[in-house]
Ligand code: ADP
């Protein structure tokens with residue numbers, strides 16, 4: 001028994017498995033592993049209930065591998081997983097844990113890849129099949145005997161499988177296996193439909209539950225930020241400037257929102273991509289691979305699309321849209337703090353969602369403290385710090401290696417070293433401005449929108465009956481006139497739609513357009529006073545989101 005695997009050795013796992021674990025570096029079994037491994041080794045059926053990130057894969061893979069006979073070249077274990085990505089993850093885990101088991105083969109069976117090689121691997125005696133239900137049923141239709149030797153069955157993420165509509169497929173699969181098999185079911189939640197399956201297909205299963213309290217890994221630092229919905233994109237951009245992240249997942253609720261936010265981030269120079277249910281499996285895998293190897297730093301995802309992603313370099317989770325329930329919150333933030341690293345999770349909360357924040361705090365048993373939106377000065381400081389950190393290590397040796405080139409360039413261009421250094425800075429910062437005014441203009445935020453001052457007033461019971469629609473508009477920029485359109489958030493208008501329309505049809509430069517404020521039933525745009533009448537005439541017939549823009553000068557009094 002090695003010291004590293006002490007906790008595992010006491011559970012009765014096979015010596016080959018223990019030595020593989022030493023190589024992987026697991027020190028102690030996680031709670032679900034500690035409880036499930038002896039039960040599975042004993043041959044009992046089992047239901048394991050635990051959240052994402054609790055180590056369920058090893059909880060079933062280790063005991064099953066301990067029991068498999070690698071000398072028998074026939075399928076002995078079947079693991080069902082809801083998606084191709086998860087099936088591949090589980091298959092990889094089995095391969096890792098069986099490194100010291102010569103003759104043991106694992107086959108992953110999923111849709112979108114040719115069936116032939118999968119069937120061949122099964123026929124050649126892969127002892128472990130990891131499959132998505134849909135594709136496995138396709139195989140059963142061709143050969144009803146493929147599962148006739150299965151002794152161990154695992155349903156991983158059973159609740160997700162049912163959500164994805166695999167109920168009927170599961171029934172077909174159950175029928176194709178010997179009834180003498182051992183069955184194990186893992187699920188984050190146990191809705192009625194899962195209990196019904198367990199009732200019908202498991203034999204006196206032992207029920208193991210890891211309490212919700214221990215779900216949120218303590219290594220994840222959580223915080224929330226109060227914000228109005230129309231300021232979310234700007235808030236994300238500001239946060240990204242000051243948060244020191246490696247890779248990040250941002251969660252939103254809709255497919256469209258994944259696309260919108262990802263392109264807003266890309267436009268600012270971030271290596272970002274969207275991940276949603278419409279994206280084809282192979283493309284999806286490419287996105288995750290890119291996130292792993294650093295070709296991407298940010299993935300904007302919906303809950304379903306991000307499920308099971310295990311990328312150790314994810315340091316941050318941004319909950320841009322509120323999750324639907326505390327469980328998905330826990331799932332989401334479990335994408336960070338992987339493999340024993342630290343993680344940080346930020347939750348954007350609009351005033352109406354404060355309730356949900358309280359529910360999340362109650363369920364996770366942790367306080368999610370409030371942070372403030374970084375102001376322009378902090379953004380600027382962060383930019384300069386990044387630049388300093390990047391350049392400082394080079395200063396020492398660069399003069400020796402590049403000094404001559406500098407002399408040559410200043411001579412050729414006929415400029416001072418200072419002017420040349422400034423030009424180089426402009427280039428390395430991609431023209432990103434490093435002055436306060438520009439930071440403000442690029443990522444404008446309506447004062448008070450960070451929520452706190454206004455919200456606090458409400459909480460303290462002071463009179464603040466002022467409806468959102470009549471919130472005082474912010475002070476007007478110099479030389480600008482405020483214009484109003486009757487199109488607002490309820491018409492599906494976002495600031496970038498208005499901006500796009502005015503830029504295109506009005507022939508203005510981006511800098512000419514000031515703040516854009518989107519309200520529920522109208523929007524305000526700041527335009528140059530100079531030539532305003534001409535501009536409004538030009539925009540007379542412009543339509544945005546299929547509706548007439550009808551921009552008018554807006555007089556507040
Ligand atoms: P789940 O299926 O519950 O979401 P996984 O099985 O995917 O969780 O495990 C989550 C992460 O924890 C993986 O990166 C895995 O390698 C790691 N892990 C699992 N068990 C241990 C352990 N005993 N010690 C350290 N890391 C572990």
Ligand code: MG
Pocket residue numbers: 056057156
């Ligand atoms: Mg899992």
